[in-house]
Amino acid sequence: MNEFTVGLGDLGNTSIQNVETLFAQANGALGVRSSLPILDPDSNPGSFLNAYYESHDIIYGENAYGYAKKHETMVKLFDMRSIDIEILGDDNLKLQKEDISLDMAKGILNEEYIYSTIDGEKIKIELESFASHFDRNVYAQKIIITALNFSGQVSINKSVKHIPAKKDEDFDPRVKEASVNLIVEENKYTTPNSNLSFFVNFDKINENLEINEGESVTFKQIYQISRENKFTNPTYDHLKEKQIEIFNRFWESSDIEIEGDERLQKGIRFNLYHLFNSAGRDGHSSFGAKGLTGEGYEGHYFWDTEMYLLPFFVYTQPEIAKSLLTYRTNILDKARDRAEELGFKGALFAWRTIDGHETSAYYPAGTAQLHINADIAYAFELYEKVTGDSEFIEKSADVIFETARFWYSYGFKSERGFEIHEVTGPDEYTALVNNNYYTNKMAQNNLNYACKLAKRMNVNIEEAAKWEEASNEMYLGYDIERGITKQDDSFLDKQVWDFENTPKENYPLLLHYHPMTIYKYQVLKQADTILAHMLYDVSNEQMERDFDFYEPLTTHDSSLSKAIYGVVASKIGRSDVAYKFFKEAATMDLEDQQGNSSHGIHAANMGGSWLGLLYGFAGLNINNGEVIIHNNLPKEIKSLKFTLTINGEKREILIK
Structure with missing residues (x-):
């Protein structure tokens, strides 16, 4: 038993949203929930910036002097993890198997998923990811996609997807809907009321590939979120090396x-x-x-x-x-x-x-x-x-x-x-x-x-x-x-x-x-x-x-x-x-x-x-x-x- 590793078998509840929380990656500035690479209807994907919030007036039925005036709600930003994949033109892929391993000693999350089409073509998606403690503006992912039992065209598209606001009907005073319809200007995102801004820079993946059975393709992707519109050019391997040093x-x-x-x-x-x-x-x-x-x-x-x-x-x-x-x-x-x-x-x-x-x-x-x-x-x-x-x-x-x-x-x-x-x-x-x-x-x-x-x-x-x-x-x-x-x-x-x-x-x-x-x-x-x-x-x-x-x-x-x-x-x-x-x-x-x-x-x-x-x-x-x-x-x-x-x-x- 490796006490520095946590997997699905260690969890008492492996519901999708529970897994998203417990395997979330963060670095004090940026946090990313570990949602599935191909979203499920029950998924609750999201990323957060510490102290980045939207405000709005608190409406009281009966107000009084000195009552708090405004809500402040941390904003759920992007889905940074989901991948749009088509296999031989079919994008209706079903999850067949998943394996997740959190390496706490290194600060790195390792995942493996097998998806199949309705006709039985199978792909394996391997993910390695972390929120960088060396550069706290960065969330990094390495993606390996393997054709398991077919040869043919695979279309892969991966970017950041803003999560629009939705109404949460559940009664629980401990939870409040956190999504906000942000104002977007090129790579700048701003909250309508609190007027807080951040800037985004990332490597987009948009590929149509011919893959042979047993063949793999690898992508390394760096997401950067900065409040000052200042970006560096880090490499995945350097960030990973620094992550391991910091966790040591x-x-x-x-x-x-x-x-x-x-x-x-x-x-x-x-x-x-x-x-x-x-x-x-x-x-x-x-x-x-x-x-x-x-x-x-x-x-x-x-x-x-x-x-x-x-x-x-x-x-x-x-x-x-x-x-x-x-x-x-x-x-x-x-x-x-x-x-x-x-x-x-x-x-x-x-x-x-x-x-x-x-x-x-x-x-x-x-x-x-x-x-x-x-x-x-x-x-x-x-x-x-x-x-x-x-x-x-x-x-x-x-x-x-x-x-x-x-x-x-x-x-x-x-x-x-x-x-x-x-x-x-x-x-x-x-x-x-x-x-x-x-x-x-x-x-x-x-x-x-x-x-x-x-x-x-x-x-x-x-x-x-x-x-x-x-x-x-x-x-x-x-x-x-x-x-x-x-x-x-x-x-x-x-x-x-x-x-x-x-x-x-x-x-x-x-x-x-x-x-x-x-x-x-x-x-x-x-x-x-x-x-x-x-x-x-x-x-x-x-x-x-x-x-x-x-x-x-x-x-x-x-x-x-x-x-x-x-x-x-x-x-x-x-x-x-x-x-x-x-x-x-x-x-x-x-x-x-x-x-x-x-x-x-x-x-x-x-x-x-x-x-x-x-x-x-x-x-x-x-x-x-x-x-x-x-x-x-x-x-x-x-x-x-x-x-x-x-x-x-x-x-x-x-x-x-």
Whole structure:
């Protein structure tokens, strides 16, 4: 078994659109779904540019002040893969056999298909393709076509095909039609509303050939998409050579070796492969919830990037982490504008966005998730702890200061301490509450980090004293009688959701129940208080009590949930539970556990599977540059080997 290779046999669901997602090729700037070379009616082909979007007005039945004004939707661009083929004048070809092999070690996808005419003439199509990490404007393909059992004329035509807009009738708030009728001028393509342009250059294939039985013809094709109308003249072979070099370096820094479970070994490498492929590198793009593999969540960037994905990059690919954080500094002015619009000081980052504006039309589970401010500050702090790059942090300090100013402006001092009201925590099945524990804990850290940074830089000294006071007096709810950390002021007073009489087909709840119904009950979509416990130390006894209380109330309807519960299970010594959760996180997309991988990968869960191994099984922490490891390996895993980059130095760690 080669754990660096994934084929069709490794997938739990080989539906056409699922395959298109899981074998998609991307490089942080450009992503291409791996659609069939001869399209099937069920195909959903497409390519994407990171941060390339169309906007349109959000239409509200009842509008109100401060609501998000515009949608931003990542645009599905071209079908770059389909080939028009005629065999002896017949273009009605049927797929007889397919074989797909993703070589993760090299970053190259290999495919083989056999098609036949109605009269039985057969051709073999072999494809080798990759999104170039050396030249991120490029998607490259090598095509070999072989006549298997006939001689005669074969017509081959291959170009780029713009995907026109279509109406998606399915109800699922997580998916929105991404195709747009672009304005075309020669090789320039422009969105009608957002007025964003890109340019295309490619080698077109248009051949009528006489092929003898057993004979093959080979084509090498380079597609280039540039926002600046600047194109190079790369060769396929040179790009391939560079691709292999880059992936060699990637695995040297980022590979994780698991002894004892081959399925999980393949699963974690598959996840890391996709994380490397979809992360923005230019400081003006980030990491969409579905990466660059599908149109789920409209290509938006959420808190997922900072809390679930950044740790992997911070510890293994710090330059990518720096680029993702730079994106936040580049949209800071829009976050300032948003805070001002809502009547507060500082900056409030958008809950879901591409260019920095808030695009969430449902504010109770959108703008109200103020914790995104503190999540971003936490990620900057983690970056500094692991890399020692204080220079970058001090250049970016306004992100930390402005988010602290927001908390101080939004919260208030009471007899109980510093309180934060009308927020929604990570558990989106509970909304608009007072003193969400996770939010308050993260805001406390944000204020404290801002205070330390201000003192270090000798700036904002008067404000820093106020931030420090608010941090020290942060109210964190606790039920003394039950010994439970309160998720918020009201959660423990609600009725428990009737899990016993909720049919399996009614999950996820958000697709079957009105929010008001869900909000009435003790029921969680994902880890909330438990996520805070993963990040900040509390006693093992407290973690156990909270775990035993909150986990049975959690539906895990969000793909972000299981990995976090798995890490905390490791911390409290429940290795069997931790292993179960990690196993599900590591193979979620390979096995299509959520039933919607066709919409794109679950990127946050992929980052969560790294957290499960490193924060959970390896007990990873860092304190004053010192790496702290605890062996929490479950019995199923004999050893765990990984590499970290700390203060610019690679450290190889083995636990067994």
